[in-house]
Amino acid sequence: DVKVTQSSRYLVKRTGEKVFLECVQDMDHENMFWYRQDPGLGLRLIYFSYDVKMKEKGDIPEGYSVSREKKERFSLILESASTNQTSMYLCASSSPLQGARFFGSGNTIYFGEGSWLTVV
Amino acid sequence: RKEVEQDPGPFNVPEGATVAFNCTYSNSASQSFFWYRQDCRKEPKLLMSVYSSGNEDGRFTAQLNRASQYISLLIRDSKLSDSATYLCVVNKLAGNQFYFGTGTSLTVIP
Numbered sequence: 001d002v003k004v005t006q007s008s009r010y011l012v013k014r015t016g017e018k019v020f021l022e023c024v025q026d027m028d029h030e031n032m033f034w035y036r037q038d039p040g041l042g043l044r045l046i047y048f049s050y051d052v053k054m055k056e057k058g059d060i061p062e063g064y065s066v067s068r069e070k071k072e073r074f075s076l077i078l079e080s081a082s083t084n085q086t087s088m089y090l091c092a093s094s095s096p097l098q099g100a101r102f103f104g105s106g107n108t109i110y111f112g113e114g115s116w117l118t119v120v
Numbered sequence: 121r122k123e124v125e126q127d128p129g130p131f132n133v134p135e136g137a138t139v140a141f142n143c144t145y146s147n148s149a150s151q152s153f154f155w156y157r158q159d160c161r162k163e164p165k166l167l168m169s170v171y172s173s174g175n176e177d178g179r180f181t182a183q184l185n186r187a188s189q190y191i192s193l194l195i196r197d198s199k200l201s202d203s204a205t206y207l208c209v210v211n212k213l214a215g216n217q218f219y220f221g222t223g224t225s226l227t228v229i230p
Contacts (some may be wrong), residue, residue, distance in 0.1 A: 006174075042222035043164075043207075076128055095219070105209060107152055109218050111163040 003027070006091050006112035019078040021115050023091030031094045032074035033058075033109070034066060036087040042046050043090065049074055081119045089115045121146050126208050126221035133201075134229050137198045141224045143208030144190045152211040153184055155193045157204045164207055169195075173207065198228045 004025045013019050025032065033048040035058075045058030047066040055066050063085060067075045074093075078085055091112040126143045133139050145153075153170035168175065170182040170191050181194040196201055208221035 004230075029166065032137075040222070043218070043220040098180075108154065108166050108169070109164070109209070109211075114163050116162075 004091055004093055004110050004112040006089075006115050008115050009113065010116045011082045011118070013078075013117065014055075015082060015117075015119055017081050019075040019076060019081050019090055019093070019117065021078075021117070023074045024072050025074075025075070025093040025110070026072065027093065027095075027110070028071065029091075029095050029110075030071070032068065033092040033114065034064075034074065034076045035090045035092065036060070036085075037090060037104035037114075038087050046089075078117075081117075082113055083119050085117065085120045087117060091115075123147060123219035124149045124208055124210050124221040126224050128222055128224060130178065130225040130227060132227045132229055133197055133198055137201060137228075138194065139198060139226065140195075140198045141206055141208075141226075142190055143166070143192070143195055143221050144188075145210045147210075147220070148186075149151045150189075150194075150212045153182075153191050153210075154209040155180075155182055156207040156220075158207055159204050167206070183184075195217055195226075198226075200228050200230060203227045 007022045019037050034046045035043045037043050044060050046064050049055045049068045052071050065077045094109040124145050155167045156164040157167045158164040168177050170184045174183045179196045183192045205223040205225050207223045210219045
């Protein structure tokens with residue numbers, strides 16, 4: 001079974017604090033993602049990475065940065081937490097679409113259990 | 121226009137009922153299609169992939185209509201345990217990204 005592990009499940013931080021959310025996957029997936037999920041807004045992509053030391057902005061990167069020093073680990077950093085960053089954060093991983101793996105579960109995206117962040 | 125659109129519901133159905141969800145996607149270059157299930161305060165989990173020919177897994181049937189750019193999920197003989205939010209997910213090769221609907225809420229009532 002694919003395992004995506006988010007080490008911090010529930011955090012309460014003060015406005016202005018620096019916050020690190022760590023994510024590790026054990027399936028040797030090239031792609032890793034960070035999303036946030038808010039009621040009525042669905043999943044929104046913050047950042048993603050196709051390879052070590054590579055990162056791409058998603059739809060809502062402002063206020064966030066990421067780090068991918070090793071293939072299995074993708075970290076999300078809130079440089080200066082604000083109350084509007086209170087949310088559920090989901091890390092995910094997948095293999096890239098390649099040839100015959102276009103269809104079926106070959107490129108399925110797998111999620112960690114989520115990190116619930118409250119900024120006060 | 122959103123990449124993926126779903127009716128948010130909520131759908132409230134009695135046990136044993138049949139319920140169907142639809143989802144439309146905007147980009148004809150989309151390659152892979154999935155239904156995910158998300159329980160309250162949990163992460164989304166893969167329910168089933170959606171193949172061009174349609175596919176069935178027990179009480180669940182998924183269909184893909186490329187011409188009209190929609191996918192559907194049919195749940196027969198609904199169980200209380202089917203209560204959850206169902207997310208439509210689309211993947212396309214360019215950019216290797218996944219696009220999510222906002223989810224359809226289902227409550228199965230005893």
